[in-house]
Amino acid sequence: MTVLSGDYEDNIGLATDFYELTMASAYFHSGMKDVVGEFEMYVRKLPNNRNYLVICGLEQIVSFLMNFKFTSTQIDFLKSNKLFKNEEKFLEYLAGLRFTGDLWAVPEGTILFPNEPFLRIEAPIIQAQLFETYILSMVNYQTLIASKASRIVNSAGDKTVVEFGFRRAHSPPAALFASRASYIAGCKSTSNTLASFRYGIPTAGTMAHSYVMSFEDEIDAFKKFVVVYPDSFLLIDTYDSIDAIKNIIKHGVKCNGVRIDSGDLFYLCRKIRKILDKSGYGHTKIMVSGDLNEYTINKLMKEKVPIDYFGVGTELVTSRDDPALNGVYKLVAIKKYSPHDKEKYEIIYKMKKSVAKITFPGPKQIFRIMKNGKYYKDILALQHENISPAIPLLKQYIKDGVVTINLPTMPEIRKYHEYQMSILPVKFKRLEPVLKIFPVYLSKELKNAIESFK
Amino acid sequence: MTVLSGDYEDNIGLATDFYELTMASAYFHSGMKDVVGEFEMYVRKLPNNRNYLVICGLEQIVSFLMNFKFTSTQIDFLKSNKLFKNEEKFLEYLAGLRFTGDLWAVPEGTILFPNEPFLRIEAPIIQAQLFETYILSMVNYQTLIASKASRIVNSAGDKTVVEFGFRRAHSPPAALFASRASYIAGCKSTSNTLASFRYGIPTAGTMAHSYVMSFEDEIDAFKKFVVVYPDSFLLIDTYDSIDAIKNIIKHGVKCNGVRIDSGDLFYLCRKIRKILDKSGYGHTKIMVSGDLNEYTINKLMKEKVPIDYFGVGTELVTSRDDPALNGVYKLVAIKKYSPHDKEKYEIIYKMKKSVAKITFPGPKQIFRIMKNGKYYKDILALQHENISPAIPLLKQYIKDGVVTINLPTMPEIRKYHEYQMSILPVKFKRLEPVLKIFPVYLSKELKNAIESFK
Numbered sequence: 001m002t003v004l005s006g007d008y009e010d011n012i013g014l015a016t017d018f019y020e021l022t023m024a025s026a027y028f029h030s031g032m033k034d035v036v037g038e039f040e041m042y043v044r045k046l047p048n049n050r051n052y053l054v055i056c057g058l059e060q061i062v063s064f065l066m067n068f069k070f071t072s073t074q075i076d077f078l079k080s081n082k083l084f085k086n087e088e089k090f091l092e093y094l095a096g097l098r099f100t101g102d103l104w105a106v107p108e109g110t111i112l113f114p115n116e117p118f119l120r121i122e123a124p125i126i127q128a129q130l131f132e133t134y135i136l137s138m139v140n141y142q143t144l145i146a147s148k149a150s151r152i153v154n155s156a157g158d159k160t161v162v163e164f165g166f167r168r169a170h171s172p173p174a175a176l177f178a179s180r181a182s183y184i185a186g187c188k189s190t191s192n193t194l195a196s197f198r199y200g201i202p203t204a205g206t207m208a209h210s211y212v213m214s215f216e217d218e219i220d221a222f223k224k225f226v227v228v229y230p231d232s233f234l235l236i237d238t239y240d241s242i243d244a245i246k247n248i249i250k251h252g253v254k255c256n257g258v259r260i261d262s263g264d265l266f267y268l269c270r271k272i273r274k275i276l277d278k279s280g281y282g283h284t285k286i287m288v289s290g291d292l293n294e295y296t297i298n299k300l301m302k303e304k305v306p307i308d309y310f311g312v313g314t315e316l317v318t319s320r321d322d323p324a325l326n327g328v329y330k331l332v333a334i335k336k337y338s339p340h341d342k343e344k345y346e347i348i349y350k351m352k353k354s355v356a357k358i359t360f361p362g363p364k365q366i367f368r369i370m371k372n373g374k375y376y377k378d379i380l381a382l383q384h385e386n387i388s389p390a391i392p393l394l395k396q397y398i399k400d401g402v403v404t405i406n407l408p409t410m411p412e413i414r415k416y417h418e419y420q421m422s423i424l425p426v427k428f429k430r431l432e433p434v435l436k437i438f439p440v441y442l443s444k445e446l447k448n449a450i451e452s453f454k
Numbered sequence: 455m456t457v458l459s460g461d462y463e464d465n466i467g468l469a470t471d472f473y474e475l476t477m478a479s480a481y482f483h484s485g486m487k488d489v490v491g492e493f494e495m496y497v498r499k500l501p502n503n504r505n506y507l508v509i510c511g512l513e514q515i516v517s518f519l520m521n522f523k524f525t526s527t528q529i530d531f532l533k534s535n536k537l538f539k540n541e542e543k544f545l546e547y548l549a550g551l552r553f554t555g556d557l558w559a560v561p562e563g564t565i566l567f568p569n570e571p572f573l574r575i576e577a578p579i580i581q582a583q584l585f586e587t588y589i590l591s592m593v594n595y596q597t598l599i600a601s602k603a604s605r606i607v608n609s610a611g612d613k614t615v616v617e618f619g620f621r622r623a624h625s626p627p628a629a630l631f632a633s634r635a636s637y638i639a640g641c642k643s644t645s646n647t648l649a650s651f652r653y654g655i656p657t658a659g660t661m662a663h664s665y666v667m668s669f670e671d672e673i674d675a676f677k678k679f680v681v682v683y684p685d686s687f688l689l690i691d692t693y694d695s696i697d698a699i700k701n702i703i704k705h706g707v708k709c710n711g712v713r714i715d716s717g718d719l720f721y722l723c724r725k726i727r728k729i730l731d732k733s734g735y736g737h738t739k740i741m742v743s744g745d746l747n748e749y750t751i752n753k754l755m756k757e758k759v760p761i762d763y764f765g766v767g768t769e770l771v772t773s774r775d776d777p778a779l780n781g782v783y784k785l786v787a788i789k790k791y792s793p794h795d796k797e798k799y800e801i802i803y804k805m806k807k808s809v810a811k812i813t814f815p816g817p818k819q820i821f822r823i824m825k826n827g828k829y830y831k832d833i834l835a836l837q838h839e840n841i842s843p844a845i846p847l848l849k850q851y852i853k854d855g856v857v858t859i860n861l862p863t864m865p866e867i868r869k870y871h872e873y874q875m876s877i878l879p880v881k882f883k884r885l886e887p888v889l890k891i892f893p894v895y896l897s898k899e900l901k902n903a904i905e906s907f908k
Contacts, residue, residue, distance in 0.1 A: 011652075015626050017618075017645040019659030022683055026665065030678040037668060077651050083683060125668060132662070133645075136621035137629055144624075164471075167590035168778045170598075172469050173627035175591055191471040191587075197531050198465075205473030208586070210785035211480065213804045214491065214579060224484040229476055229537060239807055262811055314778045323777035324622045324768045331664035350667045353693055357716055 013070035013094070014077070017133040022083060024126040028090045036101070036335040036345075037125035038363045039132070040117035041139060047147070047322035051428040052438065054150045054417060055118050056181045057142030058108045059407055062397055064134055065099045068127075099127060103398035106366070107408070109146075109184055109417030110393060111424055113438045116366050116380060117394065118143070118327070125334065132329045141174065144325040145181035145317060148294075150421065152312055153186035154429050155294040157301055160309045162204040163187045164289060165317030178317035184413050186421075187312075199410050204311075206233035206259045206287070213238060219247045226254045233257035233287055236272075245272050249279045257285035259311070265290075266305055273306040287311055293320065294431055330359040351453045360442070361449050366393040374425050381443035467524035467548070468531070471587040476537060478580040482544045490555070490789040490799075491579035492817045493586070494571035495593060501601070501776035505882040506892065508604045508871060509572050510635045511596030512562045513861055516851055518588055519553040522581075553581060557852035560820070561862070563600075563638055563871030564847060565878055567892045570820050570834060571848065572597070572781070579788065586783045595628065598779040599635035599771060602748075604875065606766055607640035608883050609748040611755055614763045616658040617641045618743060619771030632771035638867050640875075641766075653864050658765075660687035660713045660741070667692060673701045680708045687711035687741055690726075699726050703733045711739035713765070719744075720759055727760040741765055747774065748885055784813040805907045814896070815903050820847040828879050835897035 027033055046053065070078075075095050078084045084091060101123025112118060118139060121128045153161050163182040169175035172194075179195030189204035190196060196203045207225060212235060215221035222234050236244035236258045248255050258276075260268055265288050276284045288300075289311030297310055314320060331350045338344035349361035363383040367390035369376045379387055397405050408416065427434055442450070481487055500507065524532075529549050532538045538545060555577025566572060572593060575582045607615050617636040623629035626648075633649030643658035644650060650657045661679060666689060669675035676688050690698035690712045702709050712730075714722055719742050730738045742754075743765030751764055768774060785804045792798035803815035817837040821844035823830045833841055851859050862870065881888055896904070 011648055014648040014651050016647055017620050017659055018647045018650070018657040019645065019661055021647060022659060022679075022686070023661055023665045026661075026679045026682050027668070029682045032668070035668070037664070039664065074651070081650075081657065129662070129664065132664075133620045134626055137623055137626045140622060141625045141628075166471050166587045168594060168780070169591055170624035170628040170772075170777075171595045171631045172588055172591045174595075174624040177625045191473065193470055193472045193475060194465055194468040196472070196535075197468050197528070203472040203535065205471055205476060207473055207477050207480075208583070209806050210491070210493065210583065210586075210783075211477040213785050213806060214481070214486070214489070214788055215484075225476075225480045228480050228483050232476070314780070318624075318772075318777040320777055323624075323772040323774055326622070326768070329621075329664075331667045334668055352663050352667060 011071070011074060012064065012067055013130075014074050015134050016130050020130045020132055021078070023129050024094070025084070025087060025090045027126050027129070028093060033093070033124060033126055034337065035125050036122060036337065037128040037331055038120060038122045038333040038335065039128050039329050040120045040332050040364065041135060041327055041329045042117045043114055043325060043327050044357070045114050045326070047144065047319065047325060049321070049431065049433050050147055050151070051430070051434050052111045052113060052147070052424065053143055054146035054185050055106050055110045055112055055139075055143050056108050056146035056184055057139040057177070058105050058119070058397070060138050060142070060177070061105070061119065061135055062103065062403060062407060064138070065103060065131065065398060066403065068097075068099050068131070070094050070097065097127065098401065099123065099398070100401040101127060101398070102396065102400065104394045104396050106393045107395065107416060108413045109420060111375075111420050112366070113378065113440050115360065116378065116440060117364055120363055120394065122335075122363070136327055136329050138177070140325040140327040142177050142181040143327065144319045144323070145178045146185040147325075148316055148319040149182040149185035149187055151294040151431060152297065152316055155298040155301065155431065156310050159301070159307060160188045161186065162309060162311050163190045163192070163316060164311040164313040166192045168314040169317040175317065180410075182316060183410065184417055186414070186418065201410070207235045209235065209238045211235075218244055219251055219253070222248060222253050223251070230254050231256045233259045233285070235259045235261065237262050241268050242271060242275075245275055249275070249281060255281060255284050257287055257308070259287040259289060261290045265300060265307075266303060269305045269307055285309060289313070291315060298431060332359060332364070333362055349449055351450065353453065360446065361453065362446070364446070367391070368393055370423070374423050375438070377439040377441060379441050379443055380446060382445050382449065385443055385445055387443065465525070465528060466518065466521055467584075468528050469588050470584050474584045474586055475532070477583050478548070479538070479541060479544045481580050481583070482547060487547070487578060487580055488791065489579050490576060490791065491582040491785055492574060492576045492787040492789065493582050493783050494574045494786050494818065495589060495781055495783045496571045497568055497779060497781050498811070499568050499780070501598065501773070501779060503775070503885065503887050504601055504605070505884070505888050506565045506567060506601070506878065507597055508600035508639050509560050509564045509566055509593075509597050510562050510600035510638055511593040511631070512559050512573070512851070514592050514596070514631070515559070515573070515589055516557065516857060516861060518592070519557060519585065519852060520857065522551075522553050522585070524548050524551065551581065552855065553577065553852070554855040555581060555852070556850065556854065558848045558850050560847045561849065561870060562867045563874060565829075565874050566820070567832065567894050569814065570832065570894060571818055574817055574848065576789075576817070590781055590783050592631070594779040594781040596631050596635040597781065598773045598777070599632045600639040601779075602770055602773040603636040603639035603641055605748040605885060606751065606770055609752040609755065609885065610764050613755070613761060614642045615640065616763060616765050617644045617646070617770060618765040618767040620646045622768040623771040629771065634864075636770060637864065638871055640868070640872065655864070661689045663689065663692045665689075672698055673705055673707065676702060676707050677705070684708050685710045687713045687739070689713045689715065691716050695722050696725060696729075699729055703729070703735060709735060709738050711741055711762070713741040713743060715744045719754060719761075720757060723759045723761055739763060743767070745769060752885060786813060786818070787816055803903055805904065807907065814900060815907065816900065818900070821845070822847055824877070828877050829892070831893040831895060833895050833897055834900060836899050836903065839897055839899055841897065
């Protein structure tokens with residue numbers, strides 16, 4: 001009986017699909033343990049209606065890689081599995097395993113498109129294989145949510161979006177990562193106290209219907225609340241929103257803002273704004289919530305409904321209209337180092353050719369080309385190519401198992417993303433899918449490499 | 455820089471929406487800290503196309519409640535928030551807070567319908583309010599996934615379903631809970647090694663495309679694998695599934711099973727079954743995977759495509775066709791105990807009357823009535839009512855902060871659920887929504903209680 005408990009970090013080695021372990025063992029027994037694999041993570045297509053991805057979750061991957069290990073309890077657990085019961089040597093090898101490879105990635109908050117690698121792991125193939133599941137799960141989710149949040153924040157224009165999704169996220173830890181990704185993509189604050197503690201995201205929150213209901217009179221609940229929190233937002237739709245606002249005014253209750261969580265927001269916000277304005281409550285802000293998404297916010301904004309804050313939960317933290325990012329982690333090359341000279345190696349490009357599921361071979365770099373201060377096109381090239389003038393997007397974060405970069409703070413990531421959004425051509429920010437997706441070209445060398453597999 | 459790290463359990467007190475804390479403080483300052491609140495969790499409507507819910511996640515809630523506390527680091531963190539900087543007394547109160555109330559719930563694996571409470575917390579209102587967010591997030595998710603898994607397992611008839619969703623779950627910890635819920639609802643095994651370690655779920659897994667690609671020849675990859683794992687499933691669609699199977703046979707590679715992850719499964723499985731059968735590989739099992747759900751499985755089963763195992767991932771662990779369960783946690787009553795006699799109290803029923811968002815007042819019990827060995831109807835009644843012959847579904851798990859029941863093991867929960875499914879009338883197991891939902895009636899006393907609010 002554990003919560004999601006303290007032993008999670010200790011058990012990080014087991015946070016992997018079982019087949020990664022059987023493959024690792026097969027590599028071990030095939031004399032391939034010193035072969036280096038290069039794996040890239042990317043998506044083949046964007047989620048429905050999306051025109052870009054906001055890459056997110058890298059900090060957690062750096063931490064995962066640097067902490068990766070199997071404890072003796074885990075090794076014992078594996079020994080108890082019939083597939084590993086005679087695998088003394090392999091399990092001994094696992095017990096000593098630490099990340100000794102390289103990590104290349106685009107900075108969190110970067111905007112990417114299909115077939116562009118988010119990150120690349122270069123490591124002995126057993127390690128690289130074992131990391132697959134955790135990396136995919138973490139980066140798929142945070143990127144999914146950052147990409148959704150970006151659409152929601154865009155649709156709200158100059159109004160503020162706050163993230164209220166904890167209760168509908170896929171378990172409490174998922175809620176944490178959702179808060180992080182949402183903040184990076186432009187949400188201003190979160191209802192999640194633990195996310196505030198962990199990531200320094202500002203907290204937001206008003207009151208629940210149950211609070212109002214626990215008092216005999218709604219107005220009594222409001223009065224008691226503003227004694228303690230004079231700047232709070234009052235939740236006015238427990239019984240009747242219009243009655244509530246009239247009562248607040250009648251009793252002269254201090255009221256910095258109101259929140260409306262149900263009903264016809266088009267009608268209610270206009271009516272309430274009018275009542276507030278003519279009663280000396282012109283300073284009182286209006287927040288709305290209740291199954292909002294980028295489409296409903298867009299409609300409210302287009303009709304200039306007087307709203308100051310949007311509280312967005314379920315639709316954001318589950319990416320409800322398309323709740324999975326199909327990121328994949330594919331072998332693009334193997335390297336065989338000379339046993340005599342560690343600088344010498346043979347590199348063999350790899351490419352999967354299943355129907356409709358192609359991988360591009362070789363370790364790659366993304367070169368972003370600008371025009372008039374905006375993104376113009378990307379060129380996907382082999383890592384060693386040099387294309388200029390262009391911005392190479394993948395940077396090295398870890399070399400030989402050592403972190404080589406100071407990771408940015410949360411406000412820095414958020415600011416970087418904000419800047420990236422400002423130079424993304426505006427047509428890609430529309431809620432509808434563009435007719436022509438952002439142009440990602442392949443370099444001539446990469447094309448030749450692909451051709452060589454035919 | 456933490457993974458999802460060890461400090462999660464320690465920080466359990468902060469795993470709550472910020473407004474639960476501001477409300478707690480308002481209760482504290484309104485002289486209401488000894489008022490007892492009764493909160494029930496339920497859903498107002500089922501997810502799309504579903505005809506029932508499989509309730510799941512209770513074990514994690516018992517653990518959460520029994521471990522609930524704020525550490526001094528957390529209290530310091532709250533003190534640093536401007537809303538709590540002058541709240542010495544309240545924070546001191548929080549520092550000493552432990553769960554002292556009661557928990558009633560239906561056993562995990564129980565089948566429920568809209569408006570039926572999954573669980574009820576009875577505790578001093580500050581506690582009960584603080585638990586809301588965590589309870590909703592955890593139980594919403596596990597119930598969502600168990601309910602989806604149940605449909606998928608049903609659609610597969612006598613074939614085996616294995617859960618492969620780790621990489622597409624909403625972060626690694628969500629994957630853990632998805633494995634747990636899927637196993638309870640009838641999946642046979644999981645790819646998630648940590649879920650096997652934590653919950654004792656059998657592991658499953660074959661090999662990845664990258665493993666096959668890391669060898670020069672596909673057949674070489676297979677040969678090396680079966681040396682180590684002679685009973686393994688070979689992944690045959692990296693290049694061409696038919697070529698692969700012919701090569702396996704030609705080289706006489708031992709082959710307990712094959713997995714196909716792409717292409718036209720209707721065509722490929724039939725063709726491959728035929729080739730296997732006529733080549734002395736009649737014992738070789740066929741597993742399919744790749745964005746399967748209850749609908750695609752249903753089609754494959756209806757056409758009697760020769761498949762033995764279904765590996766289901768993304769669609770299952772994200773409940774892709776409806777990725778959020780809108781469970782709510784509502785105040786149904788408050789109790790005011792006499793300061794002189796702890797046995798005496800006044801109970802005040804509560805009911806929310808927002809448009810289209812009604813709560814039924816009072817603490818309740820669900821009475822399930824059987825006919826011919828199957829579910830016949832449910833009666834939602836007040837807790838103190840006695841309806842017979844009927845099975846009262848809510849049981850007490852915690853009394854005055856002490857666990858009063860031995861929690862069932864995972865195999866016990868799975869078995870209990872299997873039995874419940876066997877007595878659910880078959881029409882509710884269809885993939886399409888039934889015309890008439892399962893009948894849940896309100897008792898006369900409950901109707902009177904509702905009437906009294908009008």
